[in-house]
Amino acid sequence: MRHRAMCAAVDFERLGELEKIVSHRQFAPGQLIFEESDPADYVFNVSNGDVRLYKLLADGRRQITGFLRPGDFLGLVKQEAYAYGAEAIDAVELCCMRIVDLERLLRELPAVRDRLLDMSRDELAAAQEQMLLLGRKSAREKVLSFLLMRARNEHDLDGGEAVTLDLPMSRSDIADYLGLTIETVSRTFTSLKEEGLIDLPSAQHVVLPDIDAAEAAASAD
Numbered sequence: 001m002r003h004r005a006m007c008a009a010v011d012f013e014r015l016g017e018l019e020k021i022v023s024h025r026q027f028a029p030g031q032l033i034f035e036e037s038d039p040a041d042y043v044f045n046v047s048n049g050d051v052r053l054y055k056l057l058a059d060g061r062r063q064i065t066g067f068l069r070p071g072d073f074l075g076l077v078k079q080e081a082y083a084y085g086a087e088a089i090d091a092v093e094l095c096c097m098r099i100v101d102l103e104r105l106l107r108e109l110p111a112v113r114d115r116l117l118d119m120s121r122d123e124l125a126a127a128q129e130q131m132l133l134l135g136r137k138s139a140r141e142k143v144l145s146f147l148l149m150r151a152r153n154e155h156d157l158d159g160g161e162a163v164t165l166d167l168p169m170s171r172s173d174i175a176d177y178l179g180l181t182i183e184t185v186s187r188t189f190t191s192l193k194e195e196g197l198i199d200l201p202s203a204q205h206v207v208l209p210d211i212d213a214a215e216a217a218a219s220a221d
Contacts, residue, residue: 021101027088034075036085042096043075049092050168053084064176067169069153090168142178143188144218147198151208163208171203
């Protein structure tokens with residue numbers, strides 16, 4: 001996981017400097033990390049576990065906007081308040097750093113600044129991917145594209161090899177993220193299993209037996 005985290009940009013000789021300004025926090029499944037509009041005093045790096053991000057809509061409903069895994073950042077905002085809320089999906093451990101300390105670190109360690117820039121580009125790419133998922137894709141394409149996106153984040157894909165994915169989020173969370181109903185997501189998972197495009201060894205795990213076949217099916221409709 002270290003290659004995906006900010007520490008990957010810091011020489012081992014200087015990791016001690018980073019540890020001096022970093023604290024660690026643990027969150028139970030379902031526990032709130034911060035709410036949208038809370039003061040943005042800290043930036044967080046996911047050490048363990050999975051996090052859901054969400055926005056509150058004007059009518060009070062919640063729209064899930066993303067899922068984070070170990071190595072990902074949250075709280076990187078220019079505003080004085082967080083632009084979204086964050087909750088722990090499962091048991092989560094975060095490295096926490098005050099924004100003022102991070103700004104000083106960026107001035108002193110250009111490699112860290114460059115690493116955060118790379119992560120910001122990844123975050124933008126993920127946002128664009130979600131816009132595509134919520135666009136003209138069918139439910140079948142949306143679910144397959146979501147699984148393939150998870151596969152690319154978790155594995156170095158190589159042709160048609162089978163890949164096992166961890167899905168700690170609920171089907172309801174997936175439906176919310178994809179702009180579908182939970183019934184549609186459940187039916188789509190069942191249909192994809194019947195077609196042999198996925199296997200479901202448990203509610204939290206999905207197997208893609210053939211990545212090439214899944215990618216072809218994700219754009220076939």
